[in-house]
Amino acid sequence: MSDEAVQATNDDASMCKRYAVEKGYWKDPYINLLVKLGERRAPEISRGYYARMEGIRILLEKFLRMTECKGQVVSLGAGFDTALWRLKDAKLLPTSYIEVDFRPVTSRKCQKIRSRDKLMSPLIEISGGREHVLIGDAELHSKHYHIVWADLRNLEEFEDKLKSCGIDNSLPTLFLAECVLVYMSAAKSSELLSWISGKFDSVFFINYEQVNMQDRFGQVMVNNLRGRKCDLCGIEPCTSLKTQEERFTSSGWESSRAVDMMEFYQSLPDLDRIVRLEFLDEAELLEQLMTHYCICAAYKDPNNIGFSSINLKKS
Numbered sequence: 001m002s003d004e005a006v007q008a009t010n011d012d013a014s015m016c017k018r019y020a021v022e023k024g025y026w027k028d029p030y031i032n033l034l035v036k037l038g039e040r041r042a043p044e045i046s047r048g049y050y051a052r053m054e055g056i057r058i059l060l061e062k063f064l065r066m067t068e069c070k071g072q073v074v075s076l077g078a079g080f081d082t083a084l085w086r087l088k089d090a091k092l093l094p095t096s097y098i099e100v101d102f103r104p105v106t107s108r109k110c111q112k113i114r115s116r117d118k119l120m121s122p123l124i125e126i127s128g129g130r131e132h133v134l135i136g137d138a139e140l141h142s143k144h145y146h147i148v149w150a151d152l153r154n155l156e157e158f159e160d161k162l163k164s165c166g167i168d169n170s171l172p173t174l175f176l177a178e179c180v181l182v183y184m185s186a187a188k189s190s191e192l193l194s195w196i197s198g199k200f201d202s203v204f205f206i207n208y209e210q211v212n213m214q215d216r217f218g219q220v221m222v223n224n225l226r227g228r229k230c231d232l233c234g235i236e237p238c239t240s241l242k243t244q245e246e247r248f249t250s251s252g253w254e255s256s257r258a259v260d261m262m263e264f265y266q267s268l269p270d271l272d273r274i275v276r277l278e279f280l281d282e283a284e285l286l287e288q289l290m291t292h293y294c295i296c297a298a299y300k301d302p303n304n305i306g307f308s309s310i311n312l313k314k315s
């Protein structure tokens with residue numbers, strides 16, 4: 001699969017998010033500034049995105065509260081994610097929030113930020129003045145927020161870029177990968193996970209991506225994507241919840257736990273509201289989709305910060 005096709009997956013993800021926000025699944029006053037409203041999406045897709053957003057939000061906020069916002073977040077393949085602005089509104093900004101993606105993606109994001117006051121003003125506010133927000137062609141550096149480009153398969157390049165953001169390997173750090181690792185070979189994602197666990201002391205990882213991909217429905221998903229010139233070249237660790245967990249424990253992580261999205265979705269406290277938003281024809285399809293995605297939380301916690309208690313339960 002070409003790098004261009006991988007980068008284009010960001011457009012699809014952000015348009016699905018924008019559509020679900022428009023339908024009222026969750027609030028995001030920033031996504032419409034980054035992406036246009038696209039075609040209609042089926043309700044099961046929007047419900048899937050809702051569960052994905054909620055799962056990541058719950059884990060991320062628990063990490064930030066536990067570390068009293070004195071940690072760092074590194075969002076891998078961040079695309080057009082708007083978490084930085086939403087965290088600012090929730091008064092949960094970490095010491096440093098770093099986003100990494102391919103250059104064409106970071107370049108488009110920087111252009112949009114530069115030209116939209118509603119995105120730029122909060123950055124100026126948290127940085128203490130316009131002169132402290134350095135925004136170039138494809139990178140942005142400011143007090144709490146950085147956008148840099150790198151190919152995550154190239155660890156030297158990735159490390160240099162993290163250093164340019166002033167990353168501190170001794171601070172508690174959360175890495176987030178939302179549908180990203182599956183686009184690189186299993187060998188490359190394993191190198192990346194080993195590198196992170198080797199470099200950072202107290203570190204947490206949230207990985208959201210496909211699971212159960214060897215069954216019939218999983219193969220249909222793979223073939224559909226292939227038909228759209230999108231090859232999932234890192235599918236092996238997406239075989240089961242166990243393989244998703246083992247990819248971490250075999251790469252130097254102390255512990256990992258993966259939950260399928262159906263289990264998480266059914267535990268959501270506002271499910272009544274969600275099911276009333278749009279009529280769903282195909283309950284079976286929703287279940288099939290949800291059981292083919294998972295959230296895996298992994299950590300290394302030598303200083304006993306308490307990462308073992310960060311889970312998907314609402315608290």
Ligand SMILES: C[S@@+](CC[C@H](N)C(=O)[O-])C[C@H]1O[C@@H](n2cnc3c(N)ncnc32)[C@H](O)[C@@H]1O
Binds near residue numbers: 009010078102183
């Ligand atoms: C499916 S999109 C997800 C975007 C965002 N995380 C979200 O969920 O909305 C995958 C993103 O990962 C990025 N990506 C995939 N492989 C990458 C790599 N090797 N280096 C940098 N970025 C990568 C793509 O460019 C794309 O923006």
